Amino acid sequence: MYQDLAEKVAVVTGGSKGIGNAIARRLAAEKMAVVINYHSDKEGAEETVAELEKAGGKAVAVHADVGTEEGIQALLDAAVFKFGGLDLWVNNAGMENQVSTHELSLEDWNKVINVNLTGVFLGSKAAINHFLETGKKGNIINLSSVHEVIPWPTFAHYTASKGGVKMFTKTIAMEYAHKGIRVNAIAPGAIKTPINAEKFENPKEKETTLNMIPINSLGEPEDVAAAAAWLASTESKYVTGTSLFVDGGMSLYPSFEEGKG
Numbered sequence: 001m002y003q004d005l006a007e008k009v010a011v012v013t014g015g016s017k018g019i020g021n022a023i024a025r026r027l028a029a030e031k032m033a034v035v036i037n038y039h040s041d042k043e044g045a046e047e048t049v050a051e052l053e054k055a056g057g058k059a060v061a062v063h064a065d066v067g068t069e070e071g072i073q074a075l076l077d078a079a080v081f082k083f084g085g086l087d088l089w090v091n092n093a094g095m096e097n098q099v100s101t102h103e104l105s106l107e108d109w110n111k112v113i114n115v116n117l118t119g120v121f122l123g124s125k126a127a128i129n130h131f132l133e134t135g136k137k138g139n140i141i142n143l144s145s146v147h148e149v150i151p152w153p154t155f156a157h158y159t160a161s162k163g164g165v166k167m168f169t170k171t172i173a174m175e176y177a178h179k180g181i182r183v184n185a186i187a188p189g190a191i192k193t194p195i196n197a198e199k200f201e202n203p204k205e206k207e208t209t210l211n212m213i214p215i216n217s218l219g220e221p222e223d224v225a226a227a228a229a230w231l232a233s234t235e236s237k238y239v240t241g242t243s244l245f246v247d248g249g250m251s252l253y254p255s256f257e258e259g260k261g
């Protein structure tokens with residue numbers, strides 16, 4: 001438990017399922033009030049809120065498209081008007097689809113960039129403005145990916161967005177550090193969530209992925225949530241502008257294992 005998080009307010013985008021849901025639940029367990037954003041999965045968000053409230057926590061489900069200024073404003077308004085302010089903004093919402101780059105439509109490119117990168121910009125901008133107006137030493141956490149550094153053929157729009165998140169995180173961390181605002185990224189490896197459920201149901205595909213992970217297991221959304229709670233807390237008060245890899249070693253060039261190469 002991180003005592004300093006109690007009674008503070010967080011927004012988690014894409015919080016109805018997967019990693020965002022685990023982060024929302026973990027922050028609520030730390031006694032934060034949580035705005036749980038959903039885009040399509042109203043039921044998932046509302047069920048989570050009901051469960052958290054039953055356990056004595058504070059949460060609200062808010063529909064918003066993170067790729068729009070109106071959507072972001074709705075999330076900030078929920079934090080401010082329902083819970084009295086904002087201390088932490090988690091840009092988690094993301095999407096991916098696989099297509100060869102020479103066949104990638106402009107529409108698909110724009111869709112992925114809009115959610116994964118523009119959404120991070122809009123969420124961060126709203127949070128920073130709130131922190132500057134209120135003089136709060138706020139905190140921002142962006143979900144990037146191991147693909148902020150590892151190339152991934154047929155996912156060029158995804159890797160471009162995550163590489164962008166990495167540099168955006170570092171840049172705004174530097175830009176607002178003197179105001180006491182911290183900004184970090186979490187770079188997950190292969191975490192079991194709805195985004196890849198189908199892939200990991202196929203034993204052959206799962207085995208291929210496991211061979212790329214030195215720890216030799218898939219990650220759980222809770223592993224990422226634990227990193228988010230730490231980055232949100234003052235235990236990490238000297239950490240800003242970094243990407244924390246939660247990847248079982250996937251980004252360690254596993255093909256060099258056992259002295260190969």
Ligand code: NAD
Nearest residue numbers: 014018019039065066092093094145188190191193194195
């Ligand atoms: P997920 O598909 O389970 O969840 C993504 C969430 O984002 C969903 O709730 C979805 O509705 C929401 N979303 C999509 N478009 C949105 C929009 N326009 N507005 C608001 N919400 C929107 O995926 P996940 O695995 O939980 O991924 C969460 C984050 O972690 C993503 O940014 C993803 O890229 C990143 N990530 C995941 C993995 C992994 O292995 N699961 C690995 C690396 C990075």
